[in-house]
Amino acid sequence: DVKVTQSSRYLVKRTGEKVFLECVQDMDHENMFWYRQDPGLGLRLIYFSYDVKMKEKGDIPEGYSVSREKKERFSLILESASTNQTSMYLCASSLQYNEQFFGPGTRLTVL
Amino acid sequence: AQTVTQSQPEMSVQEAETVTLSCTYDTSESDYYLFWYKQPPSRQMILVIRQEAYKQQNATENRFSVNFQKAAKSFSLKISDSQLGDAAMYFCAYRRGPPLTGANSKLTFGKGITLSVRP
Numbered sequence: 001d002v003k004v005t006q007s008s009r010y011l012v013k014r015t016g017e018k019v020f021l022e023c024v025q026d027m028d029h030e031n032m033f034w035y036r037q038d039p040g041l042g043l044r045l046i047y048f049s050y051d052v053k054m055k056e057k058g059d060i061p062e063g064y065s066v067s068r069e070k071k072e073r074f075s076l077i078l079e080s081a082s083t084n085q086t087s088m089y090l091c092a093s094s095l096q097y098n099e100q101f102f103g104p105g106t107r108l109t110v111l
Numbered sequence: 112a113q114t115v116t117q118s119q120p121e122m123s124v125q126e127a128e129t130v131t132l133s134c135t136y137d138t139s140e141s142d143y144y145l146f147w148y149k150q151p152p153s154r155q156m157i158l159v160i161r162q163e164a165y166k167q168q169n170a171t172e173n174r175f176s177v178n179f180q181k182a183a184k185s186f187s188l189k190i191s192d193s194q195l196g197d198a199a200m201y202f203c204a205y206r207r208g209p210p211l212t213g214a215n216s217k218l219t220f221g222k223g224i225t226l227s228v229r230p
Contacts, residue, residue: 031216040120042202042222050216058217090156094216099146102156 003027004103006091012109019078021106023091030095032074034058034066037088037105049074081110113138115205117221124193125229131178132188132224134203142208145179145186146218151199159201162186164208190226198228 007022023032033048035058045058047066055066063085067075074093078085088107092100114137124130136145147159162170162179169177174191190197203221 033217035220040222042117043218043220045217045219048217092156099158099161100218101158102148104155 004091004093004101006089006103006106008106009104010107010109012111013078013081014111015082017078017081017110019081019108019110021076021078021089021091021108023074023076023093023103024072025074025093025101026072027093027095027101028071029093029101030071031093031100032068033092033094033100034064034074034076035090035092036060037090043090046076081108083110086110113140113143113205113207113219115203115219115221117203117224119224120222121225121227123227123229124190124197126193126195128193129189129191130193130226132190132201132203132226134186134188134221136184136186136203136205138184138205140207144206144208145177146204146206147175147177147186147188148202148204148220149197149199150202150223151196156202160188193228195228195230198226200225 004025031050034046035043037043044060049055049068065077090105091103094100116135143164145162149159150156160172176189178187200223202223204218207215
């Protein structure tokens with residue numbers, strides 16, 4: 001089975017802190033994605049990557065950056081966390097044209 | 112840009128009954144893929160069913176089936192013999208078709224619908 005893991009299920013940070021969310025997949029997938037999920041807004045794509053060191057902006061990239069140094073790992077970085085970044089963050093991966101497999105999510109609270 | 116609309120935020124169904132979840136989308140493309148994902152409470156999102164736009168036959172997976180109306184840009188999910196474990200949030204999603212480059216791998220999601228199942 002495909003496994004997508006995220007470094008934390010719950011995270012509490014303070015405003016202005018630098019936050020790293022890690023995602024690892026074990027199925028040699030080319031594509032990896034970061035979404036945020038908010039009530040009434042569904043899933044919105046922050047960034048995605050279709051190859052090592054490649055990244056593309058999604059629909060809401062402001063305030064975020066990403067890093068993909070290895071194929072299996074995709075990191076989401078909040079350079080200076082703000083309260084409006086309190087959300088559920090979901091990582092996903094996929095082969096070139098197959099469905100996406102999701103991680104369990106990280107619920108981030110910024111105080 | 113493609114958009115996906117799930118107009119009903121919540122639905123409820125009696126156990127063992129059938130329920131249909133609605134989804135419409137907007138695209139100018141002729142080839143694409145559609146998905147239904149399920150997110151149980153506090154659990155990982157999983158794929159329920161997928162449909163290729165070039166296929167006229169509606170996809171089915173056990174108790175789950177879709178009604179794909181390409182001209183109407185409608186993609187509804189029917190759950191038959193509903194079970195308590197079907198209670199979840201369901202998301203409809205769209206992905207562009209070929210060329211199958213990395214940029215075309217991203218999904219556009221609807222806002223989701225919360226399905227509750229009454230025992």
